[in-house]
Amino acid sequence: MTAHAKCAKKFLADEPRADWHDETLWLVRTKRDRAAAAVDEWEALREQASQIKEEALANLNGLLKQFEAEATKNGAKVLWATDAEEFNRIILDIIRQHKAMNVVKSKSMLTEECGMNAFLLKAGIEVVDTDLGERIIQFRHEMPSHIVLPAIHLKKEEIGATFHEKLGTAAGASDPVYLTHAARLHLRRKFLAAEVAMTGVNFAVAETGSVVVCTNEGNADMGVQAAPVQIHCMGIEKIIPRQRDLGVFTRLLARNATGQAVTTYTSHYMRPKPQGAMYIVIVDNGRFKHLTQRSYASSLKCIRCGGCLNTCPVFRRSGGHSYGYVIPGPIGSILAPERSRAGGIDLPFASSLCGSCSNVCPVKIDIHEQLYRWRQDLTLQRRTSFVKRVAMCVAGFVLSSNARYNFAGALGRFAVKYLPRFLLYLPLNVWGKARELPVPPRESFKQWYKRSHNQ
Amino acid sequence: MQIMKSEPKYRHFIENLRAAGGEIVEIAAHTGSIAALFPDAIDFTQETVRDQFSASTSLEDLDKLECVIFEGSFGVAENGAVWLEDKDLPHRILPFITQHLVLRLDSANIVSTMEEAYDRIRLSETGFGVFISGPSKTADIEQSLVYGAHGAVRETVVCYNPSNLSSKG
Known part of the structure; x- marks a missing residue:
């Protein structure tokens, strides 16, 4: 059993919670559908967004240099990092x-x-995550289980218990309004005391040297505008060429993420505040190498809306933590084999290849096709499990000969019909772990066709 | 958007702002203060008020602000967002740190889409700018929508001169 399958089994053991997770994310998906359908030119926007991202990735070096020059002119300090x-x-x-x-x-x-x-904690610096969901999981020493809804794996009672312990909220209280208000008061004090505020970056505009951050909570701005020092952290792929391109992406991002027409705040940081310092740190950490992998480079177009997670039948029923990679879900499953240090090579197999991820992707990444390509490449590179490789060899042997195929079919029908249950569901039969084998037909399709068409 | 060609942008702006949790007040005149509507508000559209607050005003003082008023540059019909930038803001934290954010907006200053919005903005000429659509919100606890995560708990857009629109459509 692979890591994702093992973790998913654990997630599914709590059936009511798994059902809630599934239904809640599906609701987000339906909101997304309504928001997308309300924009007549939605498909044209996706195409535009896809082309802008392709243009940006094709000219990445030039655009990054332009961005650095403009941002520096604006008074920001631009720094470069090769790795984590x-x-x-x-x-x-x-x-x-x-x-x-x-x-x-x-x-x-x-x-x-x-x-x-x-890393910073080891150096004696405690960073306070200010997004409510991020703060919750930080209190609980967990990883985000979703890139847009980091605490979607938790129930309000669990959050209430955590806040009771960490923030002194009333024991047993779980009302979201009450808990959110407690977090607001707690984090206001953190904002007002902060000397340094860090943010991620949604878009970095090469033409103007500015960075754009989208939030609903307003936590990026409460931090940045309160602290004397602001640091914006971005991967190289966040670059877009022109200010005008923001029009395309801000129309797509929130609609595809949560079904909102736009995030509450779309903040554009160009220059440091008076007497303030502004840093922009641009990080490679494997992205340039990833770009050279031609069949997988387009995954760097991702704008992290989370749309493919919400629509994925496997993600909804296995939870983000099952993926074991920082970006879970379909998009993470095509990033992980290239970029995860832990491997993540079972993730391309954690998919039904239904293609829904590609259909909702706002920048038209061919996610399910890349999942399929990864399966083939990983198998050819002998990076898949031994059992899987042997099974593939056997399948190849059987399927490449007419006689062997006919014989295997007959044998299968016989076995399922007559073998005792314990033999059929031996641990070797991974497929049968959570499923019942079908009732075997009397004859094969080939036999039926010959019989019914030769009369 | 196709719909917008047949319907006034203003109506869409209001619909979408309400969907984002924002409140709307329509007033006829664009002159004078809207102080009567928000008696406890600090009105940053008044120059004398702007002069009392600067970038060096202490955060503790700003944290006590209950209600502030700004003039929005323009609104966006498709999502109810209003654009604010450095020149409107004596301190960049003001629209976020206040409990209740009030934005005055000329009803004629509404564009249809974000593409049109970015055609009106000169990012290179400002230090900070933000689109705000509704009050601060979160749904991080079981997807329950709660207003007032970190920024303003309430947002009210005061649209003036809506009657002028009949001629402009």
Whole structure:
């Protein structure tokens, strides 16, 4: 059994919760459908967004240089990090240079990818995550289970218990309004005390050297505008060429993520505040190498809306933590084999290949086709499990000969009909672990066809 | 959007702002103060008020602000967003730190889509700019929508001169 399948089994053991997870994300998906259907030119927007991202990735070096030049002109300091270690080191240096002790951070999957919180904690700096969902899982020492809804795996009673312990809310209280208000008061104090505020980046505009951050909660701005030092962290693929392109992406992002017409706040940071400092850290961490993998490079177009997670039948029924990679769901499953240090090579198999992910993707990444390609490549590179490889060899042997195929079919029908249950469902039969074998037909299709057409 | 060609942008703006949790007040005149509507508000559209607050005003003082008023540059019909930038803001944190954000908006200053919005903005000429659509919100606890995550708990857009629109459509 592979890692994803094992973890998914654990997730599914709590059936009411698994059902709730499934239904809730499906509701988000239906909201997304309504929002998309309300825009007549939706498909044209997706095509435009896809082309802009392709253009950006094709000219990445030039655009990054242009971005650096413009941002520097605006008064921001632009720094470059090759990998996670260098990135974390740069952030720590900035924090130390400004003698900061209080650091707040709005959502950034990049800092999750690079393990920044843990790194800074070792150096004595406790970063406070300010997105409500992120703060909840930070209190609980968990990873986000969804890139847009980080605490979607939790029930309000669990969050209530966590807040009771950490924030002193009333025991047993689980009302979302009450809990959100408690978090608001707690995080206001953190915002006002912060010397450094970090954010992720949704879009970086090469033409103007500005970064754009989208939030509903307003936590990016409460941090950035309160702290003297602001740091924006971005992967190289966040670049878009022109200011005008923002029109396309801001129309797609929130609609595809949550079904909102736009996020509450779409913030554009161009210059530091008076007497403030502004840093933009641009991180590679395997992205340039990923770009050279031609069949997989287009996964770098992703704008992290989470649409493919919400629609995926496997994600909805297995939960984000089952994936074991920082970006879960279909998009994570095509990133992980290239970028995850832990491997993630079972993830392309954690899919039904139904193609729904590709259909909802706002930048038209061929996600399910890449999942299929990864399966083939991983098998050819002998990176899949031994059992799977042997099974593939046997299947190849059987399917490549007419006689062997006919014989195997007859044998199968015989076996399912007459063998005792314990033999049929031996541990070797992975397929039968959660499923019943079908009732075998009397004859094969070929036999039936010959019989019924030769009369 | 196709719909917008047949219906006034203003109506769409209001619908979408309400969907985002924002409140609407329509007033006829664009001159004068709207102080009567929000008696406790600090009205940053008044120059004398702007002069009392600067980028160096302490955060603790700003944190006490219950209600502030700004003039929005323009609104976006397709999503109810209003654009604010440095020149409107004596301190960048003001629209976020206040409990109740009030934005005055000329009803004629509404564009249809975000593409049109970005055609009107000069990012290179400002230090900070933000589209705001509704009050701060979160659904991170069991997907229950709650207003007032970190930013303003309430947002009211005061649209003036709506009657002028009949000629402009």
